[in-house]
Amino acid sequence: MxxxxxxxxxxxxxxxxxxxxxxxxxxxxxxxxxxxxxxxxxxxxxxxxxxxxxxxxxxxxxxxxxxxxxxxxxxxxxxxxxxxxxxxxxxxxxxxxxxxxxxxxxxxxxxxxxxxxxxxxxxxxxxxxxxxxxxxxxxxxxxxxAHLPALPRFDVIGGFYGPPRRTEARDMAFPDIADLMEPWRHAALAGQSAALAELAGISASRTLALRGPDEDPTAELAARLGAAGLVIGHTGSARGLLFLPGRIPDRAAPVLREAGLRGIVRFRAGGCG
The missing domain is CATH 3.30.230.10 (Ribosomal Protein S5; domain 2)
Incomplete structure (x- = not known):
């Protein structure tokens, strides 16, 4: 070999x-x-x-x-x-x-x-x-x-906040998201990026309320920078903002760094290509 x-x-x-x-x-x-x-x-x-x-x-x-x-x-x-x-x-x-x-x-x-x-x-x-x-x-x-509809395009920017947190296989302490599944499917079928970003933010906020940390800055950063929603590592330190295509402001990366996020990454999700 x-x-x-x-x-x-x-x-x-x-x-x-x-x-x-x-x-x-x-x-x-x-x-x-x-x-x-x-x-x-x-x-x-x-x-x-x-x-x-x-x-x-x-x-x-x-x-x-x-x-x-x-x-x-x-x-x-x-x-x-x-x-x-x-x-x-x-x-x-x-x-x-x-x-x-x-x-x-x-x-x-x-x-x-x-x-x-x-x-x-x-x-x-x-x-x-x-x-x-x-x-x-x-x-x-x-x-x-379940198999889900294709994801419309988002632009994403984020980083890592706080200490690492490895997944524990026996950890079942997560909020119920059954009520989010049908709205997710409907919004994905309709290509409604803003609605999907909002649902992602709801899921993230439920996890943060249950699991912490108590002073997580992600929601405040999303509001400050005009993001459509936010995304987190539900068992990790990843924290990101979801934007409609082309709407990440130039000041986003410095603002995230000032808030304590490390390893800033920017990428495109969903859509074609």
Missing amino acids: TERVVRVSGHFGELLQGRIGPDGPVALISLPCPALELEARFQPGRGFSIHGGGQRLLTPERARRFLDGLGRPLAGQVTMRAAMPAGGGAGASTAALVALARLAGARLTPEALASAAIASEGATDPLMFPSAERLLWASRAGRVL
């Missing part, structure tokens, strides 16, 4: 996340982020080692168990570099598993790869699927609950 390089795009928090009914599963609609990418390189050799480019994304033991579960062991060195921080709510952990499977040449369907990720970590983002924003995803079960 020769040297291999793979890249996996992350996400930037979730457009919606919560319980589908008071006792229902934790589900989410992911916000894919092409600006945050994990690159993984494999150099064949003896033994097995994995390096995280400054981050502890996967231990060698977990990586070996994951590969053994796929029936695709590797001999050599894996090096990963992630543009997103671990615990940021941007999919670093899932991206690392997806990249490792692809380096090993595992020919799995997205559903099978999601099952392998659940077996490894107990929770997973839907980064192994194309157009993840069109899935209502049960993150603790690794399965699609």
Whole structure:
């Protein structure tokens, strides 16, 4: 096997996340982020080692168990570099598993790869699927609950606020968002970007009210900069503002930095191209 390089795009928090009914599963609609990418390189050799480019994304033991579960062991060195921080709510952990499977040449369907990720970590983002924003995803079960209409275009700017917060698979303390699902589907079918951004903000505000932090600045920043809505990492530190196309003000990045956001990222979501 020769040297291999793979890249996996992350996400930037979730457009919606919560319980589908008071006792229902934790589900989410992911916000894919092409600006945050994990690159993984494999150099064949003896033994097995994995390096995280400054981050502890996967231990060698977990990586070996994951590969053994796929029936695709590797001999050599894996090096990963992630543009997103671990615990940021941007999919670093899932991206690392997806990249490792692809380096090993595992020919799995997205559903099978999601099952392998659940077996490894107990929770997973839907980064192994194309157009993840069109899935209502049960993150603790690794399965699609519903297929959704295409997302109209947004322009997004944001960063990371506060300490990292890794996902705990047994954590079920999320608000009920069942009432948001039909409005989401209707607004997406109609291409109503402003309505979708508002719904994302409602979901974010429910999570922040339940889980904190108490003095999160994202809603105030959205109002100050004229955003249509906001998005957060519901189990991470990602914080972003959703704008209608072409409406991010020039002063947005400095304002976010002044409010304490780090790693400012700007990207386009939804739409065509």
